[in-house]
Amino acid sequence: MARRDAHFDPSPTSEDDYESARRQLRAEFSRWAEGNGSDLDPDSFEELVHYKWGYLDGHLTRWTRADLDSVLLELFPAKMIVDDNDLDQVIPEAAAFIDFLTDTGLLDPASDDPQLLHTHLDQLEVPFRRHMADRSRYSPGKRFWLAAAAAGVQPDDEQGVAAFINQFNARPLAERDAVLSRRAQTNAGTGRFTPPGTQPRPKPTSRRRRRR
Numbered sequence: 236m237a238r239r240d241a242h243f244d245p246s247p248t249s250e251d252d253y254e255s256a257r258r259q260l261r262a263e264f265s266r267w268a269e270g271n272g273s274d275l276d277p278d279s280f281e282e283l284v285h286y287k288w289g290y291l292d293g294h295l296t297r298w299t300r301a302d303l304d305s306v307l308l309e310l311f312p313a314k315m316i317v318d319d320n321d322l323d324q325v326i327p328e329a330a331a332f333i334d335f336l337t338d339t340g341l342l343d344p345a346s347d348d349p350q351l352l353h354t355h356l357d358q359l360e361v362p363f364r365r366h367m368a369d370r371s372r373y374s375p376g377k378r379f380w381l382a383a384a385a386a387g388v389q390p391d392d393e394q395g396v397a398a399f400i401n402q403f404n405a406r407p408l409a410e411r412d413a414v415l416s417r418r419a420q421t422n423a424g425t426g427r428f429t430p431p432g433t434q435p436r437p438k439p440t441s442r443r444r445r446r447r
Contacts, residue, residue, distance in 0.1 A: 245296040280332035297343035312372040
């Protein structure tokens with residue numbers, strides 16, 4: 236990353252440091268994609284690093300097959316909202332991210348061999364789709380935001396979200412449980428739902444998809 240403006244820390248320990256590392260990766264990925272004639276969006280890999288940093292070992296450029304399993308087979312199904320039409324982009328975008336790290340020399344030496352990572356990603360296509368369709372794997376937060384989306388509420392509409400929460404909490408407890416399951420995060424003594432601090436993040440629509 237010779238053209239980066241600041242020191243790149245692949246294993247940030249604070250939110251600010253993570254945002255700095257993410258921005259640097261995004262800029263370098265844009266240059267790499269442009270140089271390869273790719274139309275991938277700069278944000279096509281950001282969900283991978285978001286979950287790697289927030290839920291696994293926090294190292295953005297060190298990837299193993301076990302890491303891919305954790306992110307794509309556990310965290311994505313639990314937290315990510317991906318349109319059916321975009322599901323076929325997830326694994327190829329992960330493979331492109333591995334190519335990017337390899338080509339730019341950023342892939343940490345402790346990572347699995349890139350070819351092994353690619354082969355493993357190919358093997359994840361079927362279980363990934365199966366896990367993404369398995370509602371038993373959805374977190375209470377994802378269940379809540381899917382219910383909000385079904386009601387026409389967007390996550391960035393603060394007033395709409397607040398109104399939906401009030402309406403949701405006014406429902407009988409049995410109805411709320413049917414949406415969230417008993418694992419939902421509630422306020423002690425009230426049974427009222429409070430959305431988790433980290434919303435499930437919708438998969439960014441790629442430039443490829445916008446063209447279609």
